[in-house]
Each structure stands twice: as structure tokens, then as C-alpha cells.
Amino acid sequence: MGAVTEPDRSPKQDRSRATRQRLLEAAVACLADRGWTGSTVAVVAEHAGVSRGAAQHHFPTREDLFTASVEYVAEQRSAALRGLFPAEAAAPDRRAVVTALVDLYTGTLFRAALHLWVAASHEPQLGFRVVELEGRVGRETHRMAVELLGADESAPGVRETIQGFLDMARGLGLANLLTDDGARRERVVAQWTSVLDDVLGRNRRGP
Amino acid sequence: MGAVTEPDRSPKQDRSRATRQRLLEAAVACLADRGWTGSTVAVVAEHAGVSRGAAQHHFPTREDLFTASVEYVAEQRSAALRGLFPAEAAAPDRRAVVTALVDLYTGTLFRAALHLWVAASHEPQLGFRVVELEGRVGRETHRMAVELLGADESAPGVRETIQGFLDMARGLGLANLLTDDGARRERVVAQWTSVLDDVLGRNRRGP
Numbered sequence: 001m002g003a004v005t006e007p008d009r010s011p012k013q014d015r016s017r018a019t020r021q022r023l024l025e026a027a028v029a030c031l032a033d034r035g036w037t038g039s040t041v042a043v044v045a046e047h048a049g050v051s052r053g054a055a056q057h058h059f060p061t062r063e064d065l066f067t068a069s070v071e072y073v074a075e076q077r078s079a080a081l082r083g084l085f086p087a088e089a090a091a092p093d094r095r096a097v098v099t100a101l102v103d104l105y106t107g108t109l110f111r112a113a114l115h116l117w118v119a120a121s122h123e124p125q126l127g128f129r130v131v132e133l134e135g136r137v138g139r140e141t142h143r144m145a146v147e148l149l150g151a152d153e154s155a156p157g158v159r160e161t162i163q164g165f166l167d168m169a170r171g172l173g174l175a176n177l178l179t180d181d182g183a184r185r186e187r188v189v190a191q192w193t194s195v196l197d198d199v200l201g202r203n204r205r206g207p
Numbered sequence: 208m209g210a211v212t213e214p215d216r217s218p219k220q221d222r223s224r225a226t227r228q229r230l231l232e233a234a235v236a237c238l239a240d241r242g243w244t245g246s247t248v249a250v251v252a253e254h255a256g257v258s259r260g261a262a263q264h265h266f267p268t269r270e271d272l273f274t275a276s277v278e279y280v281a282e283q284r285s286a287a288l289r290g291l292f293p294a295e296a297a298a299p300d301r302r303a304v305v306t307a308l309v310d311l312y313t314g315t316l317f318r319a320a321l322h323l324w325v326a327a328s329h330e331p332q333l334g335f336r337v338v339e340l341e342g343r344v345g346r347e348t349h350r351m352a353v354e355l356l357g358a359d360e361s362a363p364g365v366r367e368t369i370q371g372f373l374d375m376a377r378g379l380g381l382a383n384l385l386t387d388d389g390a391r392r393e394r395v396v397a398q399w400t401s402v403l404d405d406v407l408g409r410n411r412r413g414p
Contacts, residue, residue: 035329037244111328114381118325121318121384122242131385160398164375167395171378174321177328178338188374191367195406 022048027069031112036119067129073109074137095193097148105173151200229255234276238319243326274336280316281344302400304355312380
């Protein structure tokens with residue numbers, strides 16, 4: 001199928017794309033584990049099994065590599081989440097959707113993004129790019145939440161309800177940073193799913 | 208009045224207490240501005256106008272100084288917030304309470320705490336102490352929220368509603384880290400105040 005949709009792609013281009021992907025995945029893992037201070041292009045190149053020169057060919061600066069990596073992994077996770085609840089299927093269980101959205105903010109991607117955000121708050125060369133990235137990822141997550149929750153944003157208060165819910169998910173992610181907060185989080189998610197049901201009404205999506 | 212309640216305190220003890228307070232306040236400001244990497248005892252001592260020896264007399268290690276500073280400023284802010292809504296007064300306006308609680312998570316204290324939390328996630332010597340600190344501050348904030356919101360935690364779901372609301376406040380703080388998110392935050396707070404009114408019922412506190 002690849003040969004049909006992208007007839008001109010050579011094995012060399014495939015290798016280059018695979019290298020790029022390995023670097024992006026290694027960069028997120030590195031950021032999550034070591035924080036911004038411990039995350040350099042050299043460390044990531046080594047983890048990805050790529051030469052430093054090749055890494056710098058793909059990402060000329062440290063800022064390029066780490067902002068691109070968070071965006072790439074966020075896109076992967078969005079696509080995976082949409083895949084769990086395909087639009088053509090019947091309206092999904094709202095509790096499952098709420099849990100899946102909250103799960104976006106626990107785990108490696110959130111830890112990596114958090115390190116990048118916090119570093120950006122006192123590193124001006126990073127700040128501007130992270131603000132743009134945060135805007136893009138935030139808008140995509142909001143769109144996806146509206147869609148999967150079956151919410152009607154033309155009704156008053158619905159937009160702010162979803163925004164507040166995503167802020168809560170982000171706060172739950174922060175609470176999970178140093179200790180496993182899973183049991184408490186599950187109780188909060190159960191309660192807030194029923195609150196969302198009251199505010200948003202029953203799920204309107206589906207055939 | 209100090210002379211009546213603490214008759215044995217000498218001018219020397221007063222000076223020592225004032226030095227300690229200056230160090231704690233300077234440490235939070237430093238952490239918020241420069242992050243954990245840029246925050247050393249020497250930098251804080253200079254900002255506080257205190258000798259490095261005096262700083263080390265009060266706080267033998269860097270970890271001592273910064274964890275104590277976040278706890279101290281959190282206690283100051285809690286006391287100030289309780290002062291705004293004294294228990295003997297009539298039931299306060301819930302929107303004002305929600306706004307004041309959310310405000311705990313914007314500004315210098317939250318930025319400082321966030322830097323400490325994030326550093327603790329990959330610095331083991333800091334991790335254990337920050338987990339303890341987070342637990343103490345979190346419990347105190349929850350107690351205060353229950354009290355000021357006039358919530359009855361014996362009713363099902365109320366505890367988790369308040370927890371989720373405080374997670375949302377934390378998430379709103381994070382969203383305010385790199386850009387001024389005040390206008391969006393105000394709309395979210397307005398909507399979620401009305402959601403809290405529905406879940407918690409009208410304010411039960413007061414005469």
C-alpha cells in the first residue's frame with residue numbers, strides 16, 4: 001500500500017524517516033527520565049543508536065529535537081485514542097472516554113511535556129516555541145474531547161465545562177508525578193463522569 | 208502584644224526569626240524565577256542580605272532550605288485565605304471562595320512548588336521530602352476547601368468532587384505558567400462554580 005500512495009519513496013528515505021522516529025521517541029523518554037537539564041542531543045542520539053551527526057542533521061538544535069518530540073508523541077497518542085473510539089462506531093461509554101482522556105496526562109509523554117514546560121518558564125529561547133506547541137496540542141486535545149464526549153459546544157457553559165475537565169486531567173497528572181495516585185484518581189474520575197453526564201446530558205454521538 | 212504572649216523572647220531571638228523568614232521568602236522567589244537548577248543557598252543568602260554562614264546555620268542543606276520555604280509560604284497563604292473568609296462571618300459567596308482557592312495555584316508560590324516537584328521527580332534526595340510536604344500541604348488545602356465551600360463530606364461523592372476541583376485548580380495553575388491565562392480561567396471558574404453549586408447544594412456554612 002505504501003508503494004501505491006507514496007510511489008517515489010526510496011529505501012534511503014525510509015531509513016531517514018525511521019531514524020527520525022527513533023530520535024523523537026528516545027527524546028521523550030529521555031526528557032521524562034532525566035528532565036531538561038539532563039537531556040542533551042548527545043544523550044538522545046546514544047539512546048536511539050544514532051550518530052550525533054545524524055541527530056544534528058535531523059534536528060539542528062536541542063530545542064528543535066525536544067519540542068518536535070513532544071509534538072510527535074502527542075500526535076501518536078491522539079491518533080491511538082481516536083482509534084479506540086472510532087467515529088463510525090456507536091456512542092462510546094462516557095466513563096471509558098473520561099478515563100482515556102485523563103490517561104493522556106499520566107505516563108511518559110506528560111512527564112516529558114511537564115519538564116519542557118517548566119524549563120521553558122525560565123529559558124527564553126525555549127519559551128516561545130513551547131507556547132506555540134502547547135497551543136497546538138491543547139486545541140487538538142480539546143477538539144478530540146468534545147468529539148469523544150459527544151458534547152454540544154453551542155449550548156451555554158459546555159465549552160468551559162470541557163476546558164475545566166481537561167484542566168482537571170492535567171492537575172491529576174501533576175498529582176501522579178511523585179507517587180502512584182491511581183486509586184484516588186479512579187474515584188475522582190468516577191464522580192466527575194457523573195457530573196459531566198449531568199452537565200453535558202447523555203451522549204449524543206452515534207448513528 | 209508580642210511582649211505579653213512571648214515574654215521570654217530576646218531581641219537576639221527576634222533577629223534570628225526575622226533572618227529565617229527573609230531566607231524562606233527569598234528562597235521561594237528564587238525557585239519561582241530560576242528553577243531548581245539555578246537555586247542555591249548562596250544565591251538565596253545574597254538575595255536575603257544574609258551571610259552564607261548564617262543561611263547554613265538556619266538550613267544545613269539546600270533541600271532543607273527549599274522544602275521549608277515552600278511549606279512556610281503555603282502556610283502563610285492558607286492563613287491569609289482563611290483570614291479573608293473568617294469562620295464567624297456569614298456564609299461567603301461561593302464564587303469568591305472558588306476564585307480565591309484557584310488563585311492559590313497561580314503566582315509565585317505555585318511556580319516555586321512546581322519547580323520543586325519536578326526536580327524531585329528525578330532527584331532522589333529531594334523526592335521523599337517533597338512527597339511528605341505535598342501530602343501535608345494537600346491535606347491542609349483540602350480541609351480549607353471543604354470548610355470554605357461549606358461542603359458536607361458525609362454525602363456521597365462530595366469528597367471526590369472537592370478533590371477533582373482542587374486538581375482542576377492545579378491544572379489551571381499549570382496552564383498559567385507560560386502565558387497569562389486569566390481571561391479563560393475566569394470563564395472556567397464561573398462555569399465550575401455553578402457546577403459545584405449543583406453538586407454541593409447551596410452553602411450550608413454560617414449562622
